[in-house]
Amino acid sequence: MSKQTSLLGFLKRKEPESATTSMAEENIPEPSTTMQEQNISGTREIENEDFIFSLERDPGLRAPMWHYPVEKRDEIRRAYLKLKLYQPLLRRFPYSGPEGHRRSFQASWYKKFPDWLEYSLSKDAVFCFLCYLFADKPNPHTNTFTMMGFSNWKRVNEGTNCPFVTHVRGPSSTHINALRSKIDLLNDRGHIRYAFVSQEEAQIRRNRLRLEATIDVVRLLTLQACPLRGHNESDNSANQGNFLEFRKAFGRYNDDVSKAIEHPSYNAKYIAPSIQKQILDIISSKVRNYIREEIGESKFCIIVDEARDEAKRE
Structure with a gap:
């Protein structure tokens, strides 16, 4: 029988940051941990006061939500929503692409998509905060913005065909469903535990x-x-x-x-x-x-x- 994996196996102790939407302007650091290192099982339960600082902030290093125990997912989602989006501001973002047409991520895109756009320092790619939180299983339609990350900066300026725009398009899109799930999660009065408390x-x-x-x-x-x-x-x-x-x-x-x-x-x-x-x-x-x-x-x-x-x- 395999050893039971505790919640600590998916989390890494982080020091509290001074701001939730910005970081000190500095060069891009090398990632200190990998996804495999984060998934090592632990034996110590996470205390409530330390829980929020144990979450991985970089979206490129986070374990997928479906790797967490089902009974812990809502707790993790609320903790991430409390931390807010990971939107670091650097003096200069790294360039990529062919010589002569090298491009980089632009911090101004945060303002265009303030509710979900996150940037990963480790992967030099963007992710969808909401789709990550409410993805309970792998989805080929959202893997780009939840697991692999999007970094084709050339396509961002294609107007209505911009991948950022098409990602949220449609009343029944995966992103819209994730947004509705967020609203339901934050609607504490509709949670079943409040129904029991009221009774x-x-x-x-x-x-x-x-x-x-x-x-x-x-x-x-x-x-x-x-x-x-x-x-x-x-x-x-x-x-x-x-x-x-x-x-x-x-x-x-x-x-x-x-x-x-x-x-x-x-x-x-x-x-x-x-x-x-x-x-x-x-x-x-x-x-x-x-x-x-x-x-x-x-x-x-x-x-x-x-x-x-x-x-x-x-």
Whole structure:
């Protein structure tokens, strides 16, 4: 069985740059690593604070997106979007082509295609930032701008036939689909995890409202010295006792309370006798604490009237 490859195997530790869209004006450095070196598996997990600086900035040295674990791809995409495009500004870009017609990349092209055009120092070629991020498998239609890089500078001035223009042309082109995927990725409110969070928050509100109704009923019945439990509290009973009947009455005058009572989450009904006793204990503690605060160190006593049942037991 092959050794499991961790995410670190595809990344390289980078020092933070002072700017996301420019570099110091200097000669083109020799690449220090190759794609094969970047794909060596690692054993240490990447920490969150170091993750963004571990990403390869040069588009010519990046590992294809489909080499990363599927569950990590969105995280990597967000990190790259946070870093923004790699658009170095050099004092002079290298020339290529036949003698007498040598041409080079022009920094002014950044302004014409600011949302996706990237330049690779290692390959002296341009890449599409969006197509790289959202390419989940090799695509012959986008390999030029995602893996190999485009460097035929002569064709850039061909007007509507410019490869940069034809790359983004068409409402259903791969580039347009990548742009839509970027919008969907950044639309956090549409992400499934927010749907779960929203459901959890709504459930918490209903649980609290259900508990508040229980507390209010217990406090009301206790203040009026009324018994809480009924003789028959089953669902088929015509009279379930003071506690349950008062609780249902509260729900008739408020739709939110009614929904919270009638549709409890799992078994969180908050109607068990043990729950009622806990609420009474909390109320009694608050009463005692209030009395202590009022009388200070003075002594006090409580007189309780007794009542007998038919067997003459108190």
